[in-house]
Amino acid sequence: MFTTSDRLGGMPGQKVALRGWLAARQDRGRLVFVTLRDGQGQVQLVASKQQLGEEELIALRHAPLESALRVWGTVGSVPGGDTVELQLERVEILPSADGFPIGRKEHGPEFLMEQRHLWLRSPRQAAIMRVRSSLEQACCSFLHSEGFFRFDAPLMTPTACEGTTELFELDYFGLPAYLSQSAQLYSEAGIAALEKVYSFGPCFRAEKSNTRRHLTEFWGVEPEMAWVEAEENMRFQERFIRAILAAVAEERADDLRLLEQDPAKLMLPAGGFEVLLYGEALRRLAGKGRVLSWGKDLSVEDEEALSADFDRPFFIYKYPVQCRAFYIEPDARQPELALSSDCLMHGGFGEIITGGQRAADADFLLARIREHGLDETVFSWYLDLRRYGGVPHSGFGMGIERMLRWICGLHHIRETIPFARTPQRCRP
Amino acid sequence: MFTTSDRLGGMPGQKVALRGWLAARQDRGRLVFVTLRDGQGQVQLVASKQQLGEEELIALRHAPLESALRVWGTVGSVPGGDTVELQLERVEILPSADGFPIGRKEHGPEFLMEQRHLWLRSPRQAAIMRVRSSLEQACCSFLHSEGFFRFDAPLMTPTACEGTTELFELDYFGLPAYLSQSAQLYSEAGIAALEKVYSFGPCFRAEKSNTRRHLTEFWGVEPEMAWVEAEENMRFQERFIRAILAAVAEERADDLRLLEQDPAKLMLPAGGFEVLLYGEALRRLAGKGRVLSWGKDLSVEDEEALSADFDRPFFIYKYPVQCRAFYIEPDARQPELALSSDCLMHGGFGEIITGGQRAADADFLLARIREHGLDETVFSWYLDLRRYGGVPHSGFGMGIERMLRWICGLHHIRETIPFARTPQRCRP
Numbered sequence: 001m002f003t004t005s006d007r008l009g010g011m012p013g014q015k016v017a018l019r020g021w022l023a024a025r026q027d028r029g030r031l032v033f034v035t036l037r038d039g040q041g042q043v044q045l046v047a048s049k050q051q052l053g054e055e056e057l058i059a060l061r062h063a064p065l066e067s068a069l070r071v072w073g074t075v076g077s078v079p080g081g082d083t084v085e086l087q088l089e090r091v092e093i094l095p096s097a098d099g100f101p102i103g104r105k106e107h108g109p110e111f112l113m114e115q116r117h118l119w120l121r122s123p124r125q126a127a128i129m130r131v132r133s134s135l136e137q138a139c140c141s142f143l144h145s146e147g148f149f150r151f152d153a154p155l156m157t158p159t160a161c162e163g164t165t166e167l168f169e170l171d172y173f174g175l176p177a178y179l180s181q182s183a184q185l186y187s188e189a190g191i192a193a194l195e196k197v198y199s200f201g202p203c204f205r206a207e208k209s210n211t212r213r214h215l216t217e218f219w220g221v222e223p224e225m226a227w228v229e230a231e232e233n234m235r236f237q238e239r240f241i242r243a244i245l246a247a248v249a250e251e252r253a254d255d256l257r258l259l260e261q262d263p264a265k266l267m268l269p270a271g272g273f274e275v276l277l278y279g280e281a282l283r284r285l286a287g288k289g290r291v292l293s294w295g296k297d298l299s300v301e302d303e304e305a306l307s308a309d310f311d312r313p314f315f316i317y318k319y320p321v322q323c324r325a326f327y328i329e330p331d332a333r334q335p336e337l338a339l340s341s342d343c344l345m346h347g348g349f350g351e352i353i354t355g356g357q358r359a360a361d362a363d364f365l366l367a368r369i370r371e372h373g374l375d376e377t378v379f380s381w382y383l384d385l386r387r388y389g390g391v392p393h394s395g396f397g398m399g400i401e402r403m404l405r406w407i408c409g410l411h412h413i414r415e416t417i418p419f420a421r422t423p424q425r426c427r428p
Numbered sequence: 429m430f431t432t433s434d435r436l437g438g439m440p441g442q443k444v445a446l447r448g449w450l451a452a453r454q455d456r457g458r459l460v461f462v463t464l465r466d467g468q469g470q471v472q473l474v475a476s477k478q479q480l481g482e483e484e485l486i487a488l489r490h491a492p493l494e495s496a497l498r499v500w501g502t503v504g505s506v507p508g509g510d511t512v513e514l515q516l517e518r519v520e521i522l523p524s525a526d527g528f529p530i531g532r533k534e535h536g537p538e539f540l541m542e543q544r545h546l547w548l549r550s551p552r553q554a555a556i557m558r559v560r561s562s563l564e565q566a567c568c569s570f571l572h573s574e575g576f577f578r579f580d581a582p583l584m585t586p587t588a589c590e591g592t593t594e595l596f597e598l599d600y601f602g603l604p605a606y607l608s609q610s611a612q613l614y615s616e617a618g619i620a621a622l623e624k625v626y627s628f629g630p631c632f633r634a635e636k637s638n639t640r641r642h643l644t645e646f647w648g649v650e651p652e653m654a655w656v657e658a659e660e661n662m663r664f665q666e667r668f669i670r671a672i673l674a675a676v677a678e679e680r681a682d683d684l685r686l687l688e689q690d691p692a693k694l695m696l697p698a699g700g701f702e703v704l705l706y707g708e709a710l711r712r713l714a715g716k717g718r719v720l721s722w723g724k725d726l727s728v729e730d731e732e733a734l735s736a737d738f739d740r741p742f743f744i745y746k747y748p749v750q751c752r753a754f755y756i757e758p759d760a761r762q763p764e765l766a767l768s769s770d771c772l773m774h775g776g777f778g779e780i781i782t783g784g785q786r787a788a789d790a791d792f793l794l795a796r797i798r799e800h801g802l803d804e805t806v807f808s809w810y811l812d813l814r815r816y817g818g819v820p821h822s823g824f825g826m827g828i829e830r831m832l833r834w835i836c837g838l839h840h841i842r843e844t845i846p847f848a849r850t851p852q853r854c855r856p
Contacts (some may be wrong), residue, residue: 002655004575011672019655021620021817039577039623039654057487066817093542097815117617117809118816126621133577133622140568146433149467149561154847155583155630156596156607156645158855168584170598172854173636179584179598186847189545189856192449193554194561195432195467201630202583208601217584227430227447257681348594381545381856387525388546389449389494419614426600427619428809 002070006040006254008084011075012419018043018086019070021061021121024104030297032061036069036075036086040130041254042123044078044085045071052088057091066121067096067102109414116419117428126413127255131248132404136200138247139221139400142240143198148223151190151197153183155204158378168206168216178202184395187224188358188385191393198223203399208423212412213300215401218422224395230329230339230357231275233394234315237353238273239311240398248407274314278337281306281316297323303342303350310346317341326368327382329357329392343396345406352403355396362386430498434468434682436512440504446471446514447498449549450491452532460489464497464514469682470551472506472513473499480516487521494549495524538840544847545856555683556836556843558677563832564628566675567649570668571626576651579618579625581611583632586806596634596644607632612823613755615652616786616813619821626651631827631847636851640840643729643829645849652823658757658767658785659703661822662743665771665781666701669741670825676835689837702742706765709734709744723753731770731778738774745769754796755810757785757820771824773834780831790814 002017020038034045049057051073063069066286072090091287101115118418119125140150156170156177167178183199190197203220223240225233249256249266256263276284282292288305292298298306298316307314318337321330331337340356359365362383369376401416414420419428429446437663448466462473477485479501495655500518505511528545530550547553568578584598584605595606611627618625631648656664677684677694684691704712710720716733720726726734726744735742746765749758759765768784781785790811797804829844842848847856 019819020623039575039619039621064816068819069816094817094819100816117812120617120621127436129579129618129622130577133572133579136578136580137568137572140565144561144565147467149558150564151561151846152555152564152630153645154645154849154854156632156849156854168598168600170596172596173634173851175854177854189548190557190846191467193467194557195546202580204584206601217582219580238781274811378855388492389496389522389524390526391447391496391522418579418618421584423583423601426582426584426603426605427806 004040005038005043008043008075016073016075017072022065022069027061037238045088046085047088056091060091063093064096064098066100068094096324113425114278123258127258128408130255131252131408134248134251136400138244140200143223144244148196148198149194151187151199153186153199155180166205166207168204181205182397185382187222191224191226192389195226210423215413215420219400220397222397226391228394228417229392230394233355234341237355237396242268259408268312273312275317276314277317278319285303295322300350303344304348307344307346307350308348313343313345315341315343326372327358329359349406353396353398357394360386360390360392432468433466433471436471436503443501444503444680445500450493450495450497455489473516474513484519491521492524492526494528496522519626541853551686555686558683559680559836560832562676562679564828566672568628570671571651576624577622577628579627581614581617581627583608593635594635596632609633611650613648613810619652619654620817623654638851643841643848647828648825650825654819654821656822657820658822661783663771665824670696679770686838686849696740703745705744705745706747723748723750728778731772732776735772735774735778737778739772741771743769743771754800755786757787777834781824781826785822788814788818788820
């Protein structure tokens with residue numbers, strides 16, 4: 001029966017078996033120190049001729065890096081530390097080739113991305129993937145516990161949510177189809193059946209810009225709620241963010257520390273997330289020397305500048321309608337404003353969620369679809385949702401990779417997903 | 429504060445508020461009976477002039493079907509039944525158009541699929557979607573509790589898992605790319621970092637055959653495990669199936685009954701799932717007059733005939749290598765057999781899971797890739813997984829829609845997913 005590296009702390013003096021990969025080795029004459037990596041993390045192994053035997057010690061000394069190992073030994077304390085190590089009594093080494101391409105020296109990002117299938121094994125990359133898994137599980141578990149039903153929108157669609165310029169086109173048995181940018185429109189059909197639904201799936205954006213914030217294929221979680229208006233939507237987003245961050249902090253504290261992130265940063269200060277109206281956001285930006293004329297959308301740099309002043313996430317609310325998608329409900333008293341919000345992470349990070357109340361009136365929507373130059377025939381089903389039993393409803397979308405980038409404190413988004421897709425890269 | 433229809437059973441005599449949609453109405457002179465549908469199910473409302481007032485009774489009598497309603501009243505028992513109804517005291521009716529396209533009369537499947545955005549509201553379709561949500565949540569929760577990490581494989585890929593003939597091709601900034609049929613190959617890169625991983629995402633198959641068992645876009649759960657060999661893989665599949673079915677039975681008993689399925693069918697009989705060797709399967713089929721020459725794969729009808737004899741799921745194991753994909757590990761003692769299994773649901777249903785041990789040797793794999801006429805350059809990263817630290821490993825894949833079809837007792841797979849994609853249909 002094999003155990004895993006994360007459990008050894010509670011097993012001092014016990015005989016255990018582990019299996020994993022030879023991540024690093026230091027040969028100190030009579031002793032050989034090996035770092036064993038398994039799915040949960042890593043642990044130091046100590047091998048001596050007395051305990052392991054000469055033949056196995058030599059084999060261990062010469063095994064290529066990244067060889068798979070099965071090892072047996074006794075859990076001991078590292079002298080002078082609070083971590084544990086394993087005193088080896090037996091080792092089995094599986095065959096492996098010499099010359100693992102990723103070494104201790106610095107590699108450029110292009111090389112690492114080309115070797116992504118191997119780079120994933122590095123402690124930092126594996127830790128990011130574990131945090132990613134916990135974040136995803138936390139999103140789904142929280143929404144399930146809140147009475148949401150998962151509702152999988154189609155990925156191959158005839159409908160262009162916000163125009164076709166940023167869509168990947170594919171050949172659907174001789175007809176054009178597009179990879180979906182968002183599940184939202186379909187989720188709006190779900191709420192009249194299930195009231196509260198969410199999608200959790202890939203989204204595609206064929207934007208040929210290389211930035212450290214964008215992927216062409218990313219994962220989104222998009223809740224949609226019947227009977228919920230814009231302000232309740234923001235309150236729910238606050239509960240959602242607090243819940244998923246707390247769950248990740250609890251489950252992956254060690255990995256966060258490995259990534260040099262204090263798990264405490266995920267426990268947000270008490271008190272509601274502030275709601276900044278768009279006009280107020282412009283005034284604050286002007287105070288920082290960033291003058292924006294009314295009606296312009298905030299740039300990434302504007303969002304970063306604003307969010308530097310906050311110690312918890314906050315909302316920017318009631319954007320001018322021209323900044324938002326065609327389906328947003330206008331403010332009844334100021335129809336030039338949209339009941340739509342962005343949630344920005346604090347500390348200079350910027351946008352993490354876009355959400356809003358959806359337009360309830362079929363005629364209004366149809367006019368907007370025409371204004372935006374969209375094909376109204378492909379949206380007739382979407383208008384039906386208003387014609388028959390329409391209700392006030394709202395929703396939002398959060399990109400998993402973007403939130404993971406904040407949680408893990410990563411400079412570049414390419415490290416947040418197993419195999420990143422960018423305009424220059426669709427492999428391995 | 430609004431409650432939901434599923435909670436009323438525990439609230440006799442209480443005053444409550446509900447919101448939902450007007451699903452059906454019977455006018456009996458002094459009384460109007462309305463079926464209100466909400467996200468959890470439905471409940472009968474009883475309206476009288478005395479309690480509701482004349483004006484609101486008339487409005488309720490004339491509201492179009494599928495109007496959205498907010499209602500207030502007292503929970504009472506239905507005379508002679510064990511269900512509850514709501515005696516209305518107040519109602520608010522939101523505007524809705526007359527002529528909801530789906531009525532009580534029979535509609536053909538093409539009409540219903542064209543109106544899928546509205547058909548989803550029917551009690552059966554909404555119940556199927558709730559069961560789907562619970563099934564999906566059960567898969568992820570079980571794997572999470574077993575120490576698996578979720579690992580999202582890319583959907584846009586250069587690699588054709590099993591040849592390009594059944595792949596959707598897309599334009600990736602001027603280069604061809606393909607929508608992924610399976611996450612498996614990528615998950616195999618994940619296990620050397622995380623040991624046990626699973627993918628949960630859409631899979632695409634451009635097969636131009638119209639059957640009641642296939643979709644061009646479906647959702648799959650694909651666990652992959654380092655250090656696990658073919659027989660342990662089957663034992664794990666058994667635990668997985670038992671766990672997810674038990675979770676669905678507990679969470680969605682009412683919906684299963686609405687679908688005329690006894691929730692008890694999901695509690696499988698005790699005792700292990702039988703493992704039938706391929707040769708034995710051929711002998712049993714011959715006994716049923718279905719003669720298959722050695723080396724041929726079983727047809728859907730063969731699988732249905734075999735599975736009719738079982739009272740719980742079972743495996744067919746050690747198929748001839750020519751029946752299986754290129755990456756399967758051969759049996760060391762009989763290399764003409766693959767360490768690969770199908771899991772079939774009992775009672776005449778047929779295949780639900782395909783799994784197996786993956787080939788461990790890079791040279792063997794390369795030879796197989798060449799035999800299958802695949803492009804070896806796109807698989808070089810996959811061979812690296814064997815060159816560096818390869819370990820015995822196994823995994824399996826289950827189609828969510830196929831399992832849901834078994835759970836809900838559905839004839840056609842198109843009802844198992846919010847918006848089905850078939851060769852003839854990529855809309856709404």
